[in-house]
Amino acid sequence: MDTRDGELSSRYNPSQTEDKWYQRWRERGYFRPSMNANRPSFTIVMPPPNVTGVLHLGHALNSTWQDILVRYHRMRQDNTLWLPGTDHAGIHTQMKVDELLRSQGRDRREEGRDAFITEVWRWKEQYGGRILEQVAKLGASVDWDRLRFTLDEGLSRAVTEVFVRLYEEGLMYRGHYITNWCVSCRTALSDIEVDHVEQPGTLTHIAYPLTSGEGEIVVATTRPETMLGDTAVAVHPDDPRYQHLVGQTVSLPLMNRPIPIIQDSYVDREYGTGAVKVTPAHDPNDFQMGKRHDLPEIKVIGENGRMTEASGPFEGLTREEARAAVLSELKALGVIRGQQEIVHAVGHCEKCDSIIEPLLSLQWFVKARPLAEPAMEAVRSGDIQFVPDRFEKIYMNWMANLHDWCVSRQIWWGHRIPAYYCQSCGSMEVSRVPVTVCPACGGLMVQDEDVLDTWFSSALWPFSTLGWPDQTEDLKTFYPTSVLSTGYDILPFWVSRMIMQGIHFTGQRPFATVLLHGLVRDSEGRKMSKSLGNGVDPLEVIEKYGADALRVALVLGAAPGNDYRWSWDRFEAGSHFANKVYNAMRFVLMNRDPDFRVDEAVSEHPADQWIWQRLNETIVSITESLEHFEFGQAARAIYDFFWDDYCDWYIEMAKVRLKGQLSDRRQALSTLVKVAESALKLLHPIMPFVTEELYQALGGSSESIMMAEWPTPEPDRADREGALQVEAIQALIRSGRNLRAEVGLSPGQKAPFIAIADTKETVERWQKLTGEAKALMRGEGIQWGTVADLPKPNRAIAGVTLGGVIYLPLEGLIDIERERQRVAKALEDTEKERDRVRARLQDKNFVARAPENVVRRTEESLQELESRLERLKDRQEVLR
RNA sequence: GGGCGCGUAGCUCAGUGGUAGAGCACCUGACCCACAUUCAGGGGGUCGCUGGUUCGAGUCCAGCCGUGCCCACCA
Numbered sequence: 020m021d022t023r024d025g026e027l028s029s030r031y032n033p034s035q036t037e038d039k040w041y042q043r044w045r046e047r048g049y050f051r052p053s054m055n056a057n058r059p060s061f062t063i064v065m066p067p068p069n070v071t072g073v074l075h076l077g078h079a080l081n082s083t084w085q086d087i088l089v090r091y092h093r094m095r096q097d098n099t100l101w102l103p104g105t106d107h108a109g110i111h112t113q114m115k116v117d118e119l120l121r122s123q124g125r126d127r128r129e130e131g132r133d134a135f136i137t138e139v140w141r142w143k144e145q146y147g148g149r150i151l152e153q154v155a156k157l158g159a160s161v162d163w164d165r166l167r168f169t170l171d172e173g174l175s176r177a178v179t180e181v182f183v184r185l186y187e188e189g190l191m192y193r194g195h196y197i198t199n200w201c202v203s204c205r206t207a208l209s210d211i212e213v214d215h216v217e218q219p220g221t222l223t224h225i226a227y228p229l230t231s232g233e234g235e236i237v238v239a240t241t242r243p244e245t246m247l248g249d250t251a252v253a254v255h256p257d258d259p260r261y262q263h264l265v266g267q268t269v270s271l272p273l274m275n276r277p278i279p280i281i282q283d284s285y286v287d288r289e290y291g292t293g294a295v296k297v298t299p300a301h302d303p304n305d306f307q308m309g310k311r312h313d314l315p316e317i318k319v320i321g322e323n324g325r326m327t328e329a330s331g332p333f334e335g336l337t338r339e340e341a342r343a344a345v346l347s348e349l350k351a352l353g354v355i356r357g358q359q360e361i362v363h364a365v366g367h368c369e370k371c372d373s374i375i376e377p378l379l380s381l382q383w384f385v386k387a388r389p390l391a392e393p394a395m396e397a398v399r400s401g402d403i404q405f406v407p408d409r410f411e412k413i414y415m416n417w418m419a420n421l422h423d424w425c426v427s428r429q430i431w432w433g434h435r436i437p438a439y440y441c442q443s444c445g446s447m448e449v450s451r452v453p454v455t456v457c458p459a460c461g462g463l464m465v466q467d468e469d470v471l472d473t474w475f476s477s478a479l480w481p482f483s484t485l486g487w488p489d490q491t492e493d494l495k496t497f498y499p500t501s502v503l504s505t506g507y508d509i510l511p512f513w514v515s516r517m518i519m520q521g522i523h524f525t526g527q528r529p530f531a532t533v534l535l536h537g538l539v540r541d542s543e544g545r546k547m548s549k550s551l552g553n554g555v556d557p558l559e560v561i562e563k564y565g566a567d568a569l570r571v572a573l574v575l576g577a578a579p580g581n582d583y584r585w586s587w588d589r590f591e592a593g594s595h596f597a598n599k600v601y602n603a604m605r606f607v608l609m610n611r612d613p614d615f616r617v618d619e620a621v622s623e624h625p626a627d628q629w630i631w632q633r634l635n636e637t638i639v640s641i642t643e644s645l646e647h648f649e650f651g652q653a654a655r656a657i658y659d660f661f662w663d664d665y666c667d668w669y670i671e672m673a674k675v676r677l678k679g680q681l682s683d684r685r686q687a688l689s690t691l692v693k694v695a696e697s698a699l700k701l702l703h704p705i706m707p708f709v710t711e712e713l714y715q716a717l718g719g720s721s722e723s724i725m726m727a728e729w730p731t732p733e734p735d736r737a738d739r740e741g742a743l744q745v746e747a748i749q750a751l752i753r754s755g756r757n758l759r760a761e762v763g764l765s766p767g768q769k770a771p772f773i774a775i776a777d778t779k780e781t782v783e784r785w786q787k788l789t790g791e792a793k794a795l796m797r798g799e800g801i802q803w804g805t806v807a808d809l810p811k812p813n814r815a816i817a818g819v820t821l822g823g824v825i826y827l828p829l830e831g832l833i834d835i836e837r838e839r840q841r842v843a844k845a846l847e848d849t850e851k852e853r854d855r856v857r858a859r860l861q862d863k864n865f866v867a868r869a870p871e872n873v874v875r876r877t878e879e880s881l882q883e884l885e886s887r888l889e890r891l892k893d894r895q896e897v898l899r
Numbered sequence: 900g901g902g903c904g905c906g907u908a909g910c911u912c913a914g915u916g917g918u919a920g921a922g923c924a925c926c927u928g929a930c931c932c933a934c935a936u937u938c939a940g941g942g943g944g945u946c947g948c949u950g951g952u953u954c955g956a957g958u959c960c961a962g963c964c965g966u967g968c969c970c971a972c973c974a
Contacts, residue, residue: 029936210972245973289973291974295973296974297974303972304973415902416903417969419901422972511969575922576922582911586923591936592936595934597936602933602936605933651913756939759940862954862955864953864954869917
């Protein structure tokens with residue numbers, strides 16, 4: 020910021036300053052922790068965005084919150100680390116590069132695994148850092164020297180270590196189970212990667228004839244094509260309708276296979292016909308039943324989503340084609356006993372939206388219960404706290420119903436599972452180092468083809484990024500971390516798993532506080548999505564209004580856990596504030612002599628004492644708010660202080676002193692500068708760029724505002740008596756303005772006040788202060804006096820202020836008749852109000868039980884009402 | 900089916916048992932000295948409804964209505 024001879028632009032231009040400061044901060048190493056062992060450490064690990072990701076407002080909100088915390092703690096001189104990184108995002112990234120290759124006419128399957136992986140790494144090196152560059156644009160003060168990637172060598176080592184240990188502890192197992200299979204992504208998915216969508220379907224009733232030739236049993240299904248894989252029909256053991264059929268067999272239509280009628284208490288007698296077709300290979304419940312009754316598992320749908328050989332004539336058809344074909348064949352057989360339109364939940368792949376196929380396959384699983392219990396206890400005991408705390412309930416609820424976690428994925432991009440299988444004897448080794456020779460038979464061993472769920476490595480993020488399993492300096496210093504800030508939507512995916520793994524492997528909670536933000540929506544409340552085109556690119560906002568404006572707008576509008584609706588208005592308001600702060604500092608700079616030096620002495624001037632008092636209050640309230648993650652309240656406090664107190668009142672009052680004698684000038688300027696310096700510091704975590712720019716221009720005492728010390732109140736500079744005088748003047752001016760409004764004067768109409776104070780000293784004091792605030796009194800004017808100077812009875816109305824009365828002569832200004840009516844009405848309302856308050860004070864219960872200060876305030880308000888009534892009566896008299 | 904929210908000014912939302920707040924929008928006025936991205940002022944509310952607890956409820960409790968989200972292996 021160039022401060023020479025008034026050449027400053029009257030508008031703040033963020034684009035000229037933001038990149039400059041970010042670069043300088045980074046070069047000077049301000050983002051690195053101080054490693055001061057005498058200070059508490061404060062750590063945040065950034066939720067790693069997908070390398071494929073593009074910055075959206077959700078990231079912007081989350082990054083802003085984290086940056087506020089980190090900058091605040093750094094200014095508190097804590098040993099502060101914010102660790103950045105990215106996530107390899109297995110399926111996402113693989114799909115992305117796959118697409119890229121296809122667009123080049125290439126096919127990853129032809130090129131092979133190794134070549135493809137090389138291709139993905141190349142892609143990652145080229146584009147993978149993009150989202151972090153965007154995060155940097157926001158001003159995020161992350162330690163770039165500690166940048167991590169989930170597929171880094173170190174983190175991969177942590178992944179292998181965790182896998183092997185879990186296996187050794189019996190918490191990791193491999194087996195054939197029904198898993199959620201995406202036929203399009205060609206991989207298994209965990210339960211939470213499946214979105215259940217309510218959609219219409221048809222419940223078809225099909226008759227299976229008894230092999231005895233006498234009668235039939237009717238089953239109901241929404242997926243007729245799976246009947247090809249049926250290996251039983253189940254009924255409830257206590258269902259009298261079907262007692263006689265249990266143990267008999269039916270002939271499966273189309274396949275002409277005899278299958279038994281079994282009884283199982285899983286069956287719901289109320290639903291459908293009370294008889295269920297059992298398809299162990301394609302339904303999780305049927306799978307369980309199959310195990311209980313030792314039924315064969317016939318897989319009729321394959322990994323590619325097409326019917327298998329086992330489906331006989333339907334082989335090769337897609338699921339959809341098979342459904343239609345099966346239905347029409349059944350119709351032809353005459354075994355359809357009715358169809359019913361229903362709405363049911365159908366699983367969809369969260370990545371590609373295709374319908375999930377529950378499929379029998381060989382996968383790796385992590386046992387849930389042993390890990391979940393300590394993770395629940397950590398929250399129950401308060402060791403880990405959620406902000407807002409209602410998410411504790413959601414977390415507990417989710418953890419209590421946790422199923423084992425399917426962690427193997429049939430893709431290439433990710434951490435390969437450290438399990439090795441002997442080609443000769445089939446034995447398996449799970450190992451930290453590659454195994455090529457079978458310890459049992461000497462045969463050749465090959466590694467498992469599958470990779471791990473991306474969330475498996477993310478779950479280790481808080482400690483793997485700090486060097487675990489090695490006991491590094493970083494791990495000792497920064498773990499457990501302080502705050503984990505993320506969206507509530509990934510609480511089950513990520514947060515809960517970090518807690519489980521963190522506690523299990525380090526014996527400590529991974530973080531003390533989980534701070535959750537909501538979703539960012541558009542102004543209509545809709546989720547932002549590409550298809551709706553209702554999103555907004557944060558970079559566009561930054562370009563237009565600056566990162567500071569974006570940050571303050573996000574912070575002012577979003578409370579923890581609540582969704583945020585974005586609109587251009589909000590960003591614009593943010594930029595107005597940046598401009599306001601800039602112009603306030605421009606005012607200070609323009610008034611500063613070249614040889615000005617701050618006077619450190621305590622000023623006795625009431626205006627100075629008052630602004631210090633307000634500053635002290637603001638420091639306390641912002642500090643309090645930040646400690647409780649109430650960013651919106653912190654922002655509101657500094658916004659109000661800067662705009663209302665510092666600009667609208669203090670600067671206006673200082674103007675006269677700045678034009679006065681040198682000593683007055685120096686005193687006022689010193690206060691302007693010192694208070695501004697503190698206020699800029701308070702604002703810095705929220706708006707880092709403009710505050711640094713202005714702090715430097717003011718010649719702040721630290722080399723950078725971000726390394727400056729967080730302000731503490733200076734009570735010596737804020738004398739209560741002095742502050743009260745300013746409050747009296749404010750009351751006086753407001754009171755005068757209110758009088759004008761009450762009688763319906765238009766803002767343009769001139770009407771001087773008469774101010775009557777109780778003593779001559781008060782008059783002098785007021786005169787001085789209002790003289791200094793005369794800019795506030797534009798076109799209004801005040802005539803001063805004591806009671807002795809009261810004008811002869813005339814038509815005037817009065818307002819009481821601290822220590823005096825202010826009159827507004829009415830002669831010739833207003834419609835007397837209208838004013839009479841207005842006063843009569845006001846009198847009536849005030850009387851009612853007075854009676855109410857009086858009744859309250861006469862209530863023994865109230866006086867006995869309400870706290871003292873409430874009673875006192877009520878008494879005061881009764882007095883206030885009484886005197887208002889007096890004044891109204893006077894006024895009525897005057898108007899007569 | 901289970902769980903969690905939300906309902907406060909025209910809009911978006913704060914609100915910690917003690918007489919309802921902000922921003923934006925709207926209306927009136929002011930470009931003379933940091934800022935028109937400004938300043939001064941104004942109108943606007945049965946705090947979804949009904950009960951309960953309490954001296955006192957927007958706030959706590961119950962029920963209802965409206966609305967949103969998450970979870971879920973009844974075919």
